[in-house]
Amino acid sequence: MSSALLEQVTARTRWRRWLYRGLGAAAAVGLLAVLGVLIPLDWVTTLSAVFMYILLAESWNILGGYAGYLNFGMVTFFGVGAYTAGVLCTQYNVHPLLTIPLAGVMATVVALLVGVPALRLRGVYFAILTLIISFLTQVLVTNLDITGGASGIYMPSLPFDPFTNEQIFYYAFLGLMLLAVLLAFIIERSRFGYALVAIREDEDPAEILGVHTTWLKTQALLLGAFLAGVAGAIYAFHTSYIEPQGTFSLDISIDVVLMSLVGGLGTWQGPVIGVPLMLVTAQVLRILAGELPFLGSTIPPEFDRVVFGIILILVALLAPYGVMGLVRRVRGRRLTV
């Protein structure tokens, strides 16, 4: 009797917790949707970039965070997506909306070609191979006629006023970001997610216990590549001009890793915390530079780099598992699954 009552109370508590979580998520989505029409246009652009990076970081997190494979090649899939949209739209007159899923598919195909051999490697060898693939892709795109070589591709503009244009990209990135966060949330609680964590914790025993490690890692890579490809396609239309140096910049890959690290690797909340923390701080510091007094002059433009350096040092020293690790430590929970 007491056991049934206990079960009933537990079920009710769990149900209530999920209700609060659902309400919280709905409120967050609603507020972000409202922000798109309330806030100044430059913040709409900045938040679009925040959503895009959360999308990329969540995509990276599937293999990099849960499975612990340090992938420095995220920009490859992002760039392939951008260029697929650019080439299809400008040279084959494919409708822009159709180019976006096709960009995701093309990035997935590239991930499959790259992933099958790469995922047989582990640790530092895998990380170095992903770096090499990034550079190779950049060189290839720079030298192909179809991609416009180093001259790049000018994308068609949307035929709307500036506010509508920016809001379209804001909501496109917001929608995709929510999808990616939801996906990460589900993965974290699925057998797929547990298997990835098992790979991260110790791959050999996981394999002995029946986890199909190579296939699971490939699936994680393909999923992340598809999302990154879609993000790249939307970015191409947003930025209006793509060229290999910027679109395949290694900075994008490094930023994605750092932002995930700051937020907390292997958690769906990590990118959601790390990306805004880094990007919004950068934008605020950029605006403040030149306005606030500093030693008889104004804050120098390099100031934001110093602040980021300090943030990274503090994270490394005080919160090696990122902000989420800190939160869990404060709550007294275990750091890892």
Next chain:
Amino acid sequence: MKSFRLFVTTTVLLVLILTGCSAAQNAGSSTSSSNGLPPAGQPIVIGGTLGLTGAYAGPSADYKATYDYWLQQVNSHGGLLGHPVKMIIYDDESNPATAQSLYQRLIHQDKVNLLLSPYTTAIGGAVLPIAAANHMILWNGGFVGIKLFKSSQWMIGSYTYQEPDYSRGVFEMIDSLPASERPTRVGIVTEQNPFTLAVRDGYQGQGGVINFAKQRGMQIVLNEEYPPTATDVSGLIQRAKAAKVDLFFALSLPNPAALIARTAYSLGFKPKIYCACGSLVTSLPYWAQLGPAGEGIFSTAMAVPSDSYDGINDLFTMLQQVRHETVFSQYAAVAMTILQVMQQAVEGARTLDQQQLRAYVLSHRFNTVNGPLTFDQYGMPRYNAVLVQYLNGKNEVVWPPSRATAKPQLQ
């Protein structure tokens, strides 16, 4: 429950802060008249970005010094149309996406009246659609780009040549040589960059090193590209040597240009004519540090102090004092030129209306540090350039003869 409340409170605060900022900024800026001028006593606001950090920090520093100098000059002379002038220059970190966000801010939050372009085509190409969508002129002293000029009605430039004409002076100078002295074997090494590739290839069959050379019956014996991150170009130079190149074009941005010049010198490659025809490189302060490796190299320039154009010597004096530059920076020249054109247009048209300003610019002549300028229908200044040769530690004009300060010295 606690975390839910915390989340809601934080988000509501965020909304209030962001919308509050917007309201405050919107309330702070207003224009009172149909010609777009602010109320009496209120400043005219000019805004833009530069890559003050990152890959383009070097050239951007010349732009910033020139902007500050012009601002101080114009305000000490009573401002523009009686209004003080305020200038907002953000650091775009040499990144197109960052620049886009900052231009949105300049237009919609800072409510700038006049918009300056960033430095270089890769960044400028990304912000031009934003200026155009907001029907604002991009006053462009930052980059060339014939394709961009011809595709937009919202740009006024100050570079007095576009990519296809960049090497024109070299070939015109060669035409003036006796037939026996003219080079015949052309070698081209091109940085993989939109600007330098267009310098090589021209635009729609017009101009460009390859077309100019072919029109003169020259043989192109080397035509190679290299990445902007190249750290060793000795292979390229060895091939140029082996191909007996006597007219050599290094189409580069600043850093690789120095690398190529140094490598050519150390490998003993001495073509009859060596043009560092890429991005006004011999006018940059670092060129003097190349020593003998930088000597004798040709380049294109728009204006040099010997031209005595409007304000050029004062600008050079400022650069010597503030930036400790010994060679007159062409980046400073184009930065000053676009500000002079903008100033004269605003004062002449007595308006900040963008359409009227554009119409004024296209129909008038402007006195600048780059000489007297007129503009074509696309907002590009008419061609006006000189060929310089770096001799004894300074740039001497060697073409055209009417502006020459020295005779060209062939190897």
